[in-house]
Amino acid sequence: MQNDTAVEVRNISKIYSGNVEALREVSLAFPRGKLCTLLGPSGCGKTTLLKIIAGLIPANSGEVWVNGRQVDGPGPERAFVFQDFALLPWATVLRNVAFGLELRGMPPEQRNEIARKHIAEVGLAAFEASYPNQLSGGMRQRVGLARALAVNADIILMDEPFSAIDEQTRRKFQEELLDLLKHHRKTVIFVTHSIEEAAYLSDQITLLSPRPGRVAKTIAPGIDHSRGPDEIRRDKHYLDTVDEIWQMLKQYVD
Amino acid sequence: MTLFGRNIPIAFSLFVWFGLWEIVGRSGFSSFIPPFSKVIETAFVIAQTGKFAAAAAISLRSFAAGMALAIVVGLPLGFLMARVAFARRLLGMWVNIFVSAPISALVPLLMAVVGIGETTVVVTVFLFAVFVIVLDTQVGVQHADRSLVEMARSFGARRSQIYTKVLILSALPEILAGLRLGAIRGVKGVVIGQLLVAIIGVGELFELYSKHFLMEEFWALVMIVFLFAFAISESLAALERKVEYYAGSR
Numbered sequence A: 001m002q003n004d005t006a007v008e009v010r011n012i013s014k015i016y017s018g019n020v021e022a023l024r025e026v027s028l029a030f031p032r033g034k035l036c037t038l039l040g041p042s043g044c045g046k047t048t049l050l051k052i053i054a055g056l057i058p059a060n061s062g063e064v065w066v067n068g069r070q071v072d073g074p075g076p077e078r079a080f081v082f083q084d085f086a087l088l089p090w091a092t093v094l095r096n097v098a099f100g101l102e103l104r105g106m107p108p109e110q111r112n113e114i115a116r117k118h119i120a121e122v123g124l125a126a127f128e129a130s131y132p133n134q135l136s137g138g139m140r141q142r143v144g145l146a147r148a149l150a151v152n153a154d155i156i157l158m159d160e161p162f163s164a165i166d167e168q169t170r171r172k173f174q175e176e177l178l179d180l181l182k183h184h185r186k187t188v189i190f191v192t193h194s195i196e197e198a199a200y201l202s203d204q205i206t207l208l209s210p211r212p213g214r215v216a217k218t219i220a221p222g223i224d225h226s227r228g229p230d231e232i233r234r235d236k237h238y239l240d241t242v243d244e245i246w247q248m249l250k251q252y253v254d
Numbered sequence B: 001m002t003l004f005g006r007n008i009p010i011a012f013s014l015f016v017w018f019g020l021w022e023i024v025g026r027s028g029f030s031s032f033i034p035p036f037s038k039v040i041e042t043a044f045v046i047a048q049t050g051k052f053a054a055a056a057a058i059s060l061r062s063f064a065a066g067m068a069l070a071i072v073v074g075l076p077l078g079f080l081m082a083r084v085a086f087a088r089r090l091l092g093m094w095v096n097i098f099v100s101a102p103i104s105a106l107v108p109l110l111m112a113v114v115g116i117g118e119t120t121v122v123v124t125v126f127l128f129a130v131f132v133i134v135l136d137t138q139v140g141v142q143h144a145d146r147s148l149v150e151m152a153r154s155f156g157a158r159r160s161q162i163y164t165k166v167l168i169l170s171a172l173p174e175i176l177a178g179l180r181l182g183a184i185r186g187v188k189g190v191v192i193g194q195l196l197v198a199i200i201g202v203g204e205l206f207e208l209y210s211k212h213f214l215m216e217e218f219w220a221l222v223m224i225v226f227l228f229a230f231a232i233s234e235s236l237a238a239l240e241r242k243v244e245y246y247a248g249s250r
């Protein structure tokens, strides 16, 4: 495996109990420091693949390689951002963000200091002492993101992180994510339903076929993010990418 | 409670009932019902006697031991049944039967097995309390957010940490409700155990008062036991409300 590959899956197959074949022989490489998207029709196994990479569920066959080592469970170099946020309702924002470090047994002052830094980074400094039910959906997902950043994993797995968030917040969030990635060199594997989101954010897009999920196509949009978001969204190259993906996905919808 | 559009504190409803009791008692309607004021007066007298102190001590000891046993057995069993399908299949039906079964009917049987004495009372308290604790714990843990467990695992939580840092806290409102219901049943267990089998403690006093037709004393004791159960259940309920608040939008 080359050094610039952060995650690689080889021939991953997954059959759930009840003979639901979710994934068949999926092989994919995720380059280091890039944002890679998994896209595909509902039920094609995107979440399944992401959770197998996270080590949360076992595959029936195949291998997951992370940073050149084969893994079969969760590890500190990977952090997950959940679609439903998965925040502890009885814990403050500060404790939630520090939770990954708490599990590792880091002393309170130390982990709170790290957590505070990341809370500020996602713009929630004023809400350290708030509880999740006092926050909006967008703010909750920021807490989820800060929690993933706090453990300093270099691979971040995100399962439709913005799907429960309104369009304006979502666009703002996308900018912030790109901004964050510029400063931290992270590899992001991102599941989304939105073609525009995928085309706008990704360095690499993988299209999965309907169940059983297989790799249908891999695209590298190569959007230049030094230009402003509005300019990019009018750009011909961006629009062509969106159209290319849509043409592929359209056949699955019918 | 509201009356004529005004908020009436719950204590007010007690006043009304106690007032009614006083009137019925004074009217001499039945010798079984002495006036409420007399009962309260007697309660204070009884509470200061050595006989009552001794009875209360025995009863409290049995209650505490039975409850402790019920908690020590009930919580782990509830967790086990929530997390292990096999345990659930093996025990689920029995717990559900016993949670609603008239345990009092079993007490004479206990006498044959455990003998007559404090142990029987402890076992009675245990049997009264344990099943509802098991059931509520199981429900709480089973309804614990699956995605929180997954989240903890993704951040490298060990098995023990999943219990201490996620499952217990997530199930805390249900666990506390189980403990509260268990404690109320436990109080019943003490009285029934002491009345039916071992004629000791508060049960012995009940027996004594009813045999000698000392109705004022009898009702005074009822009030004391009632107050004790009420105090325990209220303090657990207060804790529950606090937890509910923190648990927020679960």
Ligand SMILES: Nc1ncnc2c1ncn2[C@@H]1O[C@H](COP(=O)(O)OP(=O)(O)OP(=O)(O)O)[C@@H](O)[C@H]1O
Pocket (backbone or CB within 6 Å): A016, A017, A018, A020, A021, A022, A040, A041, A042, A043, A044, A045, A046, A047, A048, A049, A211
């Ligand atoms: N625990 C499970 N047991 C049985 N089948 C499951 C389980 N989890 C998922 N599946 C099935 O596996 C298939 C893939 O599910 P998965 O959640 O990975 O899809 P997805 O691509 O993430 O879908 P969506 O876009 O709707 O989120 C689906 O058909 C689903 O019904």
Ligand SMILES: [Mg+2]
Pocket (backbone or CB within 6 Å): A046, A047, A048
């Ligand atoms: Mg999904």
